[in-house]
Amino acid sequence: MTNLKMKSARVAKGYSQEALAKLIGVSRQTIILIEQGQYNPSLNLCLLICHQLDKTLNDLFWEDLTNE
Amino acid sequence: MNDERIESKLSIIKKNLTIVWVIIAFLSILVKLIALQSIPGLREAGAEYIVLVLSVIALIYQLIVSLSTQTPDERTEKLTYRFFQINFKLTIYLSITLYFYQILMNTQPMIGRLPINSFINLFFSLTFLFYYVFARKQQIYFNYKTIELESSEYKQSVLKKIGYFLLIGVGLCMIAFGASTFAYVPQQGWTTYIAIMLSCFIIILEFLFLAVYERHHYTEAINHEKGQTILVSKNVLLFMIVMGVFNLFTSIFQGHYFIVMVNYENYSHATRFIYEFIELLIFMGRIDIFVMSLITSVIIFRSLVRSHPESRFKIKQIITLAIIFSSIALFQPFFTIIIQPFIFINASATVIRTIAYGINIFNYVLAIVSLLVPLLYYSYFNGYKYSFSSLFLFLLVIPLLQMIITLMFPAYYHQNLNLIMTYLLSISSFILTIVLWYKATHYTITKELLPVEESA
Numbered sequence: 312m313t314n315l316k317m318k319s320a321r322v323a324k325g326y327s328q329e330a331l332a333k334l335i336g337v338s339r340q341t342i343i344l345i346e347q348g349q350y351n352p353s354l355n356l357c358l359l360i361c362h363q364l365d366k367t368l369n370d371l372f373w374e375d376l377t378n379e
Numbered sequence: 380m381n382d383e384r385i386e387s388k389l390s391i392i393k394k395n396l397t398i399v400w401v402i403i404a405f406l407s408i409l410v411k412l413i414a415l416q417s418i419p420g421l422r423e424a425g426a427e428y429i430v431l432v433l434s435v436i437a438l439i440y441q442l443i444v445s446l447s448t449q450t451p452d453e454r455t456e457k458l459t460y461r462f463f464q465i466n467f468k469l470t471i472y473l474s475i476t477l478y479f480y481q482i483l484m485n486t487q488p489m490i491g492r493l494p495i496n497s498f499i500n501l502f503f504s505l506t507f508l509f510y511y512v513f514a515r516k517q518q519i520y521f522n523y524k525t526i527e528l529e530s531s532e533y534k535q536s537v538l539k540k541i542g543y544f545l546l547i548g549v550g551l552c553m554i555a556f557g558a559s560t561f562a563y564v565p566q567q568g569w570t571t572y573i574a575i576m577l578s579c580f581i582i583i584l585e586f587l588f589l590a591v592y593e594r595h596h597y598t599e600a601i602n603h604e605k606g607q608t609i610l611v612s613k614n615v616l617l618f619m620i621v622m623g624v625f626n627l628f629t630s631i632f633q634g635h636y637f638i639v640m641v642n643y644e645n646y647s648h649a650t651r652f653i654y655e656f657i658e659l660l661i662f663m664g665r666i667d668i669f670v671m672s673l674i675t676s677v678i679i680f681r682s683l684v685r686s687h688p689e690s691r692f693k694i695k696q697i698i699t700l701a702i703i704f705s706s707i708a709l710f711q712p713f714f715t716i717i718i719q720p721f722i723f724i725n726a727s728a729t730v731i732r733t734i735a736y737g738i739n740i741f742n743y744v745l746a747i748v749s750l751l752v753p754l755l756y757y758s759y760f761n762g763y764k765y766s767f768s769s770l771f772l773f774l775l776v777i778p779l780l781q782m783i784i785t786l787m788f789p790a791y792y793h794q795n796l797n798l799i800m801t802y803l804l805s806i807s808s809f810i811l812t813i814v815l816w817y818k819a820t821h822y823t824i825t826k827e828l829l830p831v832e833e834s835a
Contacts, residue, residue: 329527337382339527340518350384353453 317371318346320364335359386460388517392510393463394441397434399509400470400502404431407498422484425477426498433470437463474502478578479551482571483558499578507585520593527597537590541583548579591617610765611682613820618675619812625668627809629661634801638794672705687763697755704749746782750775760819767818770811777808 321331328346332339337356344350345360352360357372364371404427411419411427421428440462448455478499511521520526525536552572595613602609639646639654646654676698683694753771760768784800 332527338385338523341382341384344384344518353383356383 313348314346314371317360317364320366320371321346324364326363331360331363334363385519385523387456388514388519390456390460390463392513392517392519393467394437395513396506396509397437397441397463397466399505400430400434401438403502403505404428404434407501421477422481424498425481426474426502429473429477430470430502433466433473437466440466474499475547479555479575482551482574483555500581503578503582504585507589511589520597521589522593526593530594533594537587540586540590544579544583544586548576551575588617588621609682609820610686611816611819612678615675615678615682616813616816616820618671618678619816622668622671622675623809623812625664627805629664630801630805632657632661634798638798641794669705673702676702690759693759697759700755701752704752707745708749743782746778750778765819767815770815770818774808774811774815777804777811780804 321328326334328342329339332342335342335356336359341350341352345352345356357368361368361371407427408419408424408431411424415423419427441459444455444459507521514521514523522533522537525533528536552575555571555575592614595617599609599612636654636658639651643651680694680698684691687694753774757768757771757775760771781800781804784797788796
């Protein structure tokens with residue numbers, strides 16, 4: 312499932328995938344795969360992303376399964 | 380960079396690689412067993428034994444972990460990653476050490492009928508190849524630590540690694556020289572140093588090739604995300620250079636080889652042996668080049684289809700024809716070898732003349748038909764009005780000239796003239812091919828109308 316919330320938060324912050332990857336200390340491809348929903352990041356990595364994008368875990372990673 | 384995704388994928392890659400190592404080491408020991416007619420010792424197969432033992436330990440560890448854990452969690456994944464990291468490094472360094480021991484203890488460059496460095500060359504070649512294949516399957520680059528660096532920094536890191544490989548090679552040679560000078564080990568001949576440096580150069584070449592290939596792939600992926608696409612991948616140019624150098628060397632060598640074989644009484648037995656040996660190496664190398672040309676064809680096909688999806692069928696036809704022609708050209712020398720015993724059995728002059736005449740006709744037909752390949756490329760690229768398409772016509776002129784010269788001045792009677800023409804035509808063909816594909820790989824189309832898509 313594509314993580315559009317993370318993608319839009321990144322774009323709103325003006326970061327490219329490469330820039331965000333550098334800030335967090337992971338590869339660009341890891342960011343791409345998280346946004347595409349092809350990789351499940353650990354809690355640590357989720358927190359790092361949230362800090363960089365000034366968002367909470369709920370904002371970026373919470374999925375309301377009842378609406379699906 | 381401490382990327383958790385890469386760490387977990389690296390464990391999978393190294394696990395798979397361990398299985399490959401077990402197979403390579405086992406087969407190498409088996410081949411040496413047959414060659415030596417006895418169980419090879421540490422002197423003969425030390426590197427194979429260490430690779431086999433460490434790989435089996437790694438597989439047993441993996442089996443125990445998977446049996447003892449119900450569901451793998453992050454903690455066990457981290458432990459597995461650390462284990463495979465250490466095991467990987469140990470295998471590489473210990474295999475080099477044991478290989479060095481083999482080199483030091485053997486004064487002969489051959490074990491049975493196998494060159495002493497055959498295992499280490501095979502081991503590194505297959506490690507590079509399989510590591511790359513497994514890594515791409517897991518969406519990781521071989522040089523994942525440096526691939527995202529700026530171009531100049533990436534080049535520096537590649538050069539540093541090459542320097543590191545060279546340092547190891549030279550260092551091992553110096554230790555071997557020192558040890559044999561002070562009589563700690565048997566006296567070393569030049570073959571020892573040649574064997575070490577040859578392995579070193581093979582590893583450097585393979586690493587360099589992979590580094591350039593990956594960088595092209597990475598840059599093109601980024602450009603594609605920015606909405607730009609390249610007509611033909613730059614990696615085609617890389618393959619073309621390798622194939623071009625091989626063809627250049629082959630045609631020039633065969634010009635000389637022909638002279639040596641025709642005037643064999645003027646050359647010593649040793650010289651003739653060296654020429655025949657190189658001819659054999661070229662013969663074997665043709666298979667590698669054929670595989671490379673197949674890969675190149677696939678890259679060209681995929682690149683062109685991406686740029687012009689509407690002409691998919693036409694591209695497929697052109698590429699298939701190119702593959703058929705290059706396969707016939709590759710197997711043409713094999714036909715002669717297959718026919719040889721038949722010639723010896725039926726040694727009547729009429730039969731030999733008929734076969735020779737048949738081979739000659741076949742060669743001419745093949746030469747004429749192979750002229751179609753550049754013509755097909757020309758017609759395709761010209762259809763899209765690419766400026767470089769006319770270069771394909773120039774490429775067509777070279778084999779035509781070669782055919783005219785061969786017909787007007789038969790090689791047997793005009794040996795020197797033919798040799799000079801071979802030099803000139805081969806070098807111009809090489810330069811033209813490289814210029815052509817350089818232009819093709821630098822032709823960038825901006826997909827202004829298409830939305831910018833970010834992809835892995």
